[in-house]
Amino acid sequence: MARVRYGARTEAEIAASREKSSKLPDIWSTGVVAVWESDPDVVAAVLPPPLKPAERPLVRANISKVDLPGYPLGAGSVAVAARHGGVEGWYPLVMPMTHERALTGGREVFGEPKKLGEVTVEREGLVVRAALARHGIAFVEVRGAVDRPLPLPEPVLKTDFYFKFLPAVDGSGFESDPVLVHCTRNEKVRKLEHITGDVVLRESMYDPVADLPVRRVVEITIGEKTTDQKGRAVERVSAQALLPYVHQRYDDPMQILDGPPEGSV
Template identity: 85%
Template sequence: MARVRYGARTEAEIAAAREARSTLPDIWSTGVVALWESDPDAVAAVLPPPLEPARRPLVRASISTVELPGYPLGAGSVAVAAVHDGHEGWYPLVMPMTHERALTGGREVFGEPKKLGEVTVERDGPVVRAALVRHGIAFVEVRGTVGGALPLPRPTAKLDFYFKFLPAVDGEGFDSEPVLIHCTRHEKVRRLERISGDVVLRESVYDPVADLPVRRLVELTIGEKTSDQQGRAVERVSAKALLPYIHQRYDDPQQIHDGPPEGSVR
């Protein structure tokens, strides 16, 4: 009988896939990072418990292109500074990716809020434009001019916070208790340049980052970096406390209730 591809994989095939994941080479990305101070109340409002606001109300937008073999990737993130149990890190609100393969592991394994979108980084001499686009709206755009090289930072570890959950089959809450994930990224930078420019936040009902206005632009850079990531589940969290925030994960809030749009015919 010809092999049935939906059939079970052999132990050898599973082991080979595991080994391939453990020996990935460094994959370098070219990206723009914008860091700004925003409204403290707005930043606090987007943090589900047990996350708490950091000392400074910082927002970070990352817009990168990644030369993955065979399928170049655009990857973005908009995150706010947060603290959990004394650990300082970042809570991403939206992570646009340019193809489905990049979504699967992040959403299902780590609980990352990844969505399909357009991610562009363009450079023409010293002029740089980078954007995160969904539903035809460039809801984050960085425009500027490269002003010179910056000292390279030492390799560093950065912490992101995610909530991993599954909406309940009956549309009421979750199938099991949500889990708070700590994801540590070990990052190396091989090029870093300063940008003189600005950050434009455009109104979008799907990605309302315009609610986190740029009060003071702290840093704007373009560079090349590589990183790995390791995640761990640190604690179960209150389903009741998280439920009011889960619309952050979906374009249509009805998705979480598994209900038809208003006016639709059953």
């Protein structure tokens, strides 16, 4: 019988796949990072417990083109500064990706709030424009001009916070208690430049980052970097406490309440 590709893989095939994925080369991206101060009460309002606001009400937009083998990837995120116990990090609200392949692992393994979208990073001479768009709306746009090179930072360990959960089959809550994930990334930078510019937030019912107003731009940079990624489930969290925030993950805020179709078995 010819090989059936949907059939079970052998232990040797599974082991070979794991070994190959564990030895990926450095993958470099070119990206724009904009950080701004917003309103403290707004930043606090988007953080599910047990996350707490950081000392400063910062918001970060990261907009990158990634040099993946075989095809380029557009990847972005909008996150707010947060802390969990003694760990400082970022809580992403939305992570647009340009390919389905980039969504699967992040959502299913780490609980990342990834969605298909459009990611733009353009540079002509010193002029830079970067944007995140979904449903035809560029809900974040960063515009400016490079004015000076910056010294390369030392490699640094950064932390993002995610909630991993599975909605219940009957549309009511979760199948089991959600878990809070600490995702750590070792970041290395090989080029970094400062941008003088501005951040434009546009209204979108699907990605309402316009609710996080730009009160003061802290920094805008463009650079080339590479990171690795490791995740760890640190604790189970209250399903009741997380449920009011689940709509952050979906375009339809009521999707978590959907039941099975009528007449289904």
